[in-house]
Amino acid sequence: MIEIRSVHKKFGEVEILKGIDLDVKKGELLCLLGASGSGKSTLLQCINGLEPIQGGSITVDGVNVHAKDTNLNRLRQKLGIVFQQYNAFPHLTALENVTLALRLVAKRSRSDARAIAKKHLEHVGLGDKVDLLPTRLSGGQQQRLAIARALAMEPAYMLFDEVTSALDPELVGEVLDTMRLLKSEGMTMVVVTHDISFARQSGDRVAFLHSGRVCEVGTVAEVLGSPRDERTQRFLQRDSRA
Amino acid sequence: MQFILADQGFHWSDAQFLLIGALHTLLVSVLAGGIGTCGGIVLGWLRHVSTGIRVVTTPYVDITRSIPLLIQLILVNSALSMSGNAFSTFWLSIIVLSSSMTVVTSEVVRGSLGSVPYAYIRAARSLGMGYFQTLFHISAPLALRTGLSAWIGLLLGLTRDTALVSVVGYVEFMKSAQILISRTNETLPLLLGVGLFYFVICYPVSRYSAHLQRGIAS
Numbered sequence: 001m002i003e004i005r006s007v008h009k010k011f012g013e014v015e016i017l018k019g020i021d022l023d024v025k026k027g028e029l030l031c032l033l034g035a036s037g038s039g040k041s042t043l044l045q046c047i048n049g050l051e052p053i054q055g056g057s058i059t060v061d062g063v064n065v066h067a068k069d070t071n072l073n074r075l076r077q078k079l080g081i082v083f084q085q086y087n088a089f090p091h092l093t094a095l096e097n098v099t100l101a102l103r104l105v106a107k108r109s110r111s112d113a114r115a116i117a118k119k120h121l122e123h124v125g126l127g128d129k130v131d132l133l134p135t136r137l138s139g140g141q142q143q144r145l146a147i148a149r150a151l152a153m154e155p156a157y158m159l160f161d162e163v164t165s166a167l168d169p170e171l172v173g174e175v176l177d178t179m180r181l182l183k184s185e186g187m188t189m190v191v192v193t194h195d196i197s198f199a200r201q202s203g204d205r206v207a208f209l210h211s212g213r214v215c216e217v218g219t220v221a222e223v224l225g226s227p228r229d230e231r232t233q234r235f236l237q238r239d240s241r242a
Numbered sequence: 243m244q245f246i247l248a249d250q251g252f253h254w255s256d257a258q259f260l261l262i263g264a265l266h267t268l269l270v271s272v273l274a275g276g277i278g279t280c281g282g283i284v285l286g287w288l289r290h291v292s293t294g295i296r297v298v299t300t301p302y303v304d305i306t307r308s309i310p311l312l313i314q315l316i317l318v319n320s321a322l323s324m325s326g327n328a329f330s331t332f333w334l335s336i337i338v339l340s341s342s343m344t345v346v347t348s349e350v351v352r353g354s355l356g357s358v359p360y361a362y363i364r365a366a367r368s369l370g371m372g373y374f375q376t377l378f379h380i381s382a383p384l385a386l387r388t389g390l391s392a393w394i395g396l397l398l399g400l401t402r403d404t405a406l407v408s409v410v411g412y413v414e415f416m417k418s419a420q421i422l423i424s425r426t427n428e429t430l431p432l433l434l435g436v437g438l439f440y441f442v443i444c445y446p447v448s449r450y451s452a453h454l455q456r457g458i459a460s
Binding site: 048050072073074076077079081083085086087089090091100101104105106146149150153 | 359361362364365366367368369370371372375379380383384387458
């Protein structure tokens, strides 16, 4: 379980997160919705300690992410994260992209790492692309590679930061399908997205962020079906018109 | 009264003399290139990671980059002689050329490390890789792609610049050619030959780097 308690985050003088409270329960898919600049992506990067926070706390299975004595490199094996773009290391083949952290961080042997990597690449449908460099892969394939790479570390949670936003429309589907596959296998996921239809179909709960605060959180039916907060209503209306 | 002029023709011993000069040039290039590259990688990385070190080392970098090597050689030579430190002209040349190579390489290294998109570093760290694991396996290989051709350019420049160490009296290829020219007055063939020699060393390096670049780009 991830517990986020009154988290404050500043970039210089600008306060991005103004006291976020949120729980992520085991096995659920939580969607973070909100306009650009509402702090969704920043929150995700705070969860795995890529960004320091100035107030509050985030605990992952009881471990305080930002405590001084926390081994972040160990904790991060528990928290897979996939970003919007530039995920795949361009100088390594698809297979090497996956085996690198398996060997360096999980301390697997070369042959173990290869076997694990192949299994996960096949799982996301890249079984025939293992020896290709990322430049030979489409954007959608690169994102699936990033998902396989994160999954290979056997994380307990997967965080997705607008993973389809930089893709051509025809490539979005294959990435969303991969995420639905994970969901069907019971993975706990936090998904930052602009894709309300994905949230509606696949999400369990939705949190709507507005300028650094959670202004509404609940089940998909509650938040997307009958939003109580006026800002959520406006956001959803704008989206349905678009 | 009769003057007997020195023998103006070429001898087999001249070839040997030139060959030794050529070997000296190669030795200085390889040694200063090696020391300067290692020093430049360390200095460039330090200047990349630490603002403090960048500020402290900036005068050294700026001065070394801006003053012609010829002047640096003469100044360092004079300074060392005045202070009574007896350095051989060989080591004096190595010190000055290595220092210059270190500085120019460090700027290539710093620029190349800075050009690695943060997103790749973030992706590596998010997998649990530590700082140095990320540096060696992600940042360094990506920086190498950016900096390789610039670094080869520096290496070729250094090889050509070794001709300058003749001013402090080290007899490398250029100096040995000059000595032969003053005896034989055969300026043109000797200079053409010497120029050809520098080309023969530099051209394969430059071709090889182009080959490496293609390999990296594919």
